[in-house]
Amino acid sequence: MTNIETPxxxxxxxxxxxxxxxxxxxxxxxxxxxxxxxxxxRGSSVSSGGSGRGxxxxxxxxxxxxxxxxxxxxxxxxxxxxxxxxxHITSREGQLHG
Numbered sequence: 001m002t003n004i005e006t007p008x009x010x011x012x013x014x015x016x017x018x019x020x021x022x023x024x025x026x027x028x029x030x031x032x033x034x035x036x037x038x039x040x041x042r043g044s045s046v047s048s049g050g051s052g053r054g055x056x057x058x059x060x061x062x063x064x065x066x067x068x069x070x071x072x073x074x075x076x077x078x079x080x081x082x083x084x085x086x087x088h089i090t091s092r093e094g095q096l097h098g
Contacts (some may be wrong), residue, residue, distance in 0.1 A: 032067075034084045041078035058083065 021040045026033070053060070055071050062069040067085035074080040
């Protein structure tokens with residue numbers, strides 16, 4: 001993949017983990033792109049201190065693309081953010097479209 005820019009809300013989320021172990025998983029196939037970010041919950045900050053829309057902004061963007069979004073505590077005591085966005089590939093052009 002090229003030209004990948006990390007959206008500001010995700011950067012803020014990663015910064016807020018404050019030393020926690022964080023795993024970022026990105027998967028892509030012909031039908032979808034999936035993103036999952038998990039932390040072990042250690043060192044998370046209560047306030048992001050940011051001025052953006054954070055997780056609600058990501059939820060809106062994912063929904064606008066026809067995708068699904070979840071964020072919250074996970075079963076291991078950490079925090080997880082997951083998004084899945086449908087992908088359309090135009091075979092004539094061979095280009096990826098969200």
